[in-house]
Amino acid sequence: MFALLKRDLYLALFSSSSFFYTSSFFVLVLIILPFLFGTNDVQLQVLFKGIIWIGLSLSILLTMDRIFNADYEDGNLDIIFQQNPSLETIIISKYITHWIVYCLPLFIVLPILSFLFYVSLDNFFLIFLNLFFGSLGMVFIVTFVSALTLGAKRTIFLKAIIVIPLFVPFLIFGTNLESWPILLALSMMSFVLSMYVSAYGLRLYVE
Amino acid sequence: MNELKIEDLTCYRGENLVLKDLNTKLKSGETLVIRGSNGSGKTTFLRVLSNFIKSYKGKILFNDQNVLEDSYYRYSFNFIGQKNSLKDNLSVKNNLRLWEIIYQKKISYSKILEEFNITHLIERDVTSLSDGQKKCISLLRLNFTESKIWYLDEPFVYLDEENSQKLIQKIKNFNNNNGIVIITSNINLQNTFTNEIKI
C-alpha cells in the first residue's frame, strides 16, 4: 500500500500538480470575490464561506480523472492490480493521495485567506473543521464515481452531473458554521458507500 | 523446474464464446506463441492467465496449484500488455522511477536502457518518442520483477528488425534461465519459436 501511495505522490509531483499550483488555484478562486462583489467586508465574509466550497468542489471534481482514469488508460492500473493484493488498499491509498494533493493545499492557504477576508479566529476554526470533514467525504464520493465511470466516454461534464447532486448535502451543511458533526457523519456514510462501490467498479474493469 | 498447465480453458465475454477448450502444458525454458486473427481472444487469454479475468471454466495450474487460489502466483509472472503503461507528460527517467517505486525494486537505468540502445532517450518526454521507442521502454518492465513467467501481448508490434532480434535474444536468455514465455502475435514466428497454437 505504501508503495502505491508513494508512487502516486511522486506522480503528482512529477506532473507538476504540486502544492504550489493547487494552493495558487485556491487563492485565485477567492481573490476574484472582491472584484465581483465589491469590498464590503460583511458581505465578503458571507461570500467567503460559500465560495471556498466552490473552490474545494472544483479542485476535487476537475481532477477526478487522475484517480483511476489516467492509470486505466495507459495500462498502469494493470501493474497496480498485480502488485497490490487487495482492492481495499488500492482504494484507500487513492483516497489519501487525492486528499493530500488536491485538498491539503487549501488548508495551508486557509489562514492567509481567512485573514484577507476578515474572518474571526473562532469562525476560522469552525470553517477549518467543516472543510476538513467535508473534503474527506467529497473525496470518497469522487473516488467511487471515478471507479464506476472508468469505461464511460471521458467527459468531465458527465461526471460532474453525477457528482454534484451527491455534493449538495456537503455544501448545504458546509456553509453552516456549527455543523461539522453532521459533515463527519456524512463523510463516514460516504466512506462505507464508497468502499463498496469503488471495489465493485474496479472489479468490473480489470476483467 | 516450473510447470504451467492449462486444462479445458473456456471463457465467455458477455454472450460471446472467446476461448474454447484450450489445453496446453509448458515447462521451464519453453516459449509458446499464440497466433490468431484480430479479435480472436489472444489478449483475453493472456488476461485470464494473469488472473485479471477470473470468471472462466477449466483450470490453470502453476506447479500443480490452481492459480486462482495461489496468492504468490501474482509475484511469479510479468504481464506486458499492449498499453505501454507510460505517463506521456513525464520524462523516461521519471517513468522508470515510478515503476521502481511500484515494483519496489532498485534498478540501474543506464544498464537496462542499453539493452535496446536507447540510453540517449533518458531525459526525453515520452510524448516526443516514436511508438517503437515507447514499446522498447515498455518492455523494460521485464527487468523489474524476478518472475518465472512472462506474458507478452504483441511485443513485436512497432519494433524494427534490430530491436526485434534483441527481444528474441532476451526471450531466449530468459528461457535458458528456466523462464516460461507466452507471446501473442499476428506475425509468423515459426522460424524462431516452434511451439505454437492457433486460436
Next chain:
Amino acid sequence: MNLRLTNKQINIIEKANPFLIVSTVVAFTLGLYFSLLQSPPDYIQGDSMRIMYIHVPSAWFALMAYTILAGSSVLWFITRNPIFSIIARSIAQIGMIFTLISLVTGSIWGKPTWGVWWVWDARLTSMLLLFFLYLAYIFLWQSIINKDLASKISAALAIVGFVNIPIIKFSVDWWNTLHQPATISKLSSPSIDISMMVPLFIMTLATFLFLITVFFIRLRIEILDNKILRIREVK
C-alpha cells in the same frame, strides 16, 4: 438472454397496449371533467390551484419511478436477469419526464400563488435534484458503449442515488428552514376538501394508467433494442 422469453413478454405487452391506451383516455377525460368543471375553485387561490390535479400525481409518480428504478436494480443484482435492467432503463426516462412535468407545473402554479415562477422551496429544490439524479443515470447508460457493462454500472448508480435521496431530502429541508420564511412552504394546504379529493383521486389513477401505458411501450422498445443488439453481437 433467453430470446423466447422476451418474445412472450412482448406478446403480453402488445396485447395489453390497446386496452391500456383506451382506459388512459377514458380516465383522463373523466378526471379532467371532474377537476376542471365539477370541483369548486379554491377559496384562496381560485382556479389556479386546479393545476394541482396534474402537479401532485406527477410528483408522486416521479418519486415512485425512482423507487422502481432502484428496486429493479437491486433485483438485477440478485437475479442477474436482464429484464430487470430493461425495466430500470424504461422507467428512468419516464421518471425523468414526470419530474420535469411536476417541476414545470409547480412553477406555473407558483406564478399566481407566490408571484414568481420559481421559489427555492424545499420540495421544488428536492425535485430539481431528483431530476439531475435521473439525468445522471440516463447519461451514464448512454455514455458506455459496452451495454453489458453499462447495465452493471448504471444499476450501481441507481442504488447509490436511492441511498442518497433521503440524505438530499433531509439536508434540503434543513437548508430551507434556515433560509426561508416559513409561510411559503405552508401554502400547500395540509387539509383537502372532499370535493377536491374525488378529482385528485381520478387524476392520480389516470396518471398512473398513463405511466403504465408509456412504460409498456418503452419496455417493448427496449426489449426489441436489446434483441437487435444480441443478434448483431452473435453475428
